[in-house]
Amino acid sequence: MATSIKKVIVDPLSENNPITVQILGICSSLAVTTQVDTAFAMSVGLTLVTAFSNLVISAMRNFIPSKIRIIIELAVVSTLVIVTDQILRAYFFELSRQMSVFVGLIITNCIVMGRLEAFALQNPPGISFLDGIGNGLGYSAILMTVGSIREILGKGSWGGIVLMPQSYMDHGLNGLMVLAPGAFLCLGLIIWIQRTLIKKYETD
């Protein structure tokens, strides 16, 4: 097989990261990263949805009529997302309230559609499933990093556990980090650092 299992899982973590290299899924990664627990829930949700939609679409890839390819993909993805949302509402009510519309917006997350088009349609189900997991993990890694930076600087805690000394809290928390510009700054810096490390530059 041309694509080895290791490559499929490890590549998206750094060399071919969906967020920092492909610049996909930016919207949700900015929105849910104000604190670690929502970032984590979003990561798990997206990883599962990407993996299972890859699996289902890949299993059907020889039968899907190309005329209605995108519609079928959307139907599968939205079914999975709605089921995820329903489960969150039933068992993780507080989290689902905080994430509000962003769970539903996994449907439009470019990573999910991107992997279906780029990978699942050409590869067998097993490796497609792993590709979904790999890309989900790549997304999760960035989300958790941004979420950690924003929560520690913006709220002085990590996952709700207070980390920063009282003096930091007293002198006013870094409110910028909790707002959208904080996410842009964090993400921009991470993209810059990572691209420098893996020596990937945009070329004209």
Add this chain to the structure above:
Amino acid sequence: MSTPKGDSFVVLFATIVCLVCSILLATAASSLKTAQDYNVELDRRLNVIKAFGVPTRGEDGKKISSSAIDKYFADNISEIWVDGTTGEEVASREDAKEPLQLFVWREDGKITKYAFPISGKGLWSTIYGYMSLDADLSTIIGATFYKHGETAGLGAEIEKDWFQNNWKGKKVFEDGKRLHFEVTKGRVSDKYPNGNDHAVDGISGATLTGNGVTRFVNADLDKYEAYFKLHRGT
């Protein structure tokens, strides 16, 4: 692999996929409904006791347990129905021409607080919440907003503590008059330099949400006024 790609196959394929997806969704939705409804009801009750001014977080920062919430409802809170046209208490919802829900907080058999649902249009959505008044029905004990679809970061700030805490101790009735409660545009101190005990600071960037809140809070207070008139100062 050669696959049939005619139009009839396209329709058939789409039908099958849609059927399978809808069956999956229906199963998930109906099997999880009990758990979801329980959460919604618990959240509603939590907001009632929050409006009553009960701290909803313990000293460890954890939310109070569902059994603690149920205990408040068993020991202190009773839910009654009031007829909005006469202001009298009725036995059940069906007995009233204009049924109004009211929560009464009793301590040692005496009523010390009242709470009632408030809701109405904000900017984008219907906002739901509860408001609690003291035994004289003139001072706000607390207000909460728990369900809305306002802009995140702007109008959605109504569910934050800083906004709701400003409501505590404000007056809705003074010297025999119903006061017009107001969520101001900007700070109260800017609009009323001499102070105003029936207005709260608005949210910057969410003036229209604030206007909506002002409108429906006053409308709801007026609806209950028939009942309040009978019980005030007794």
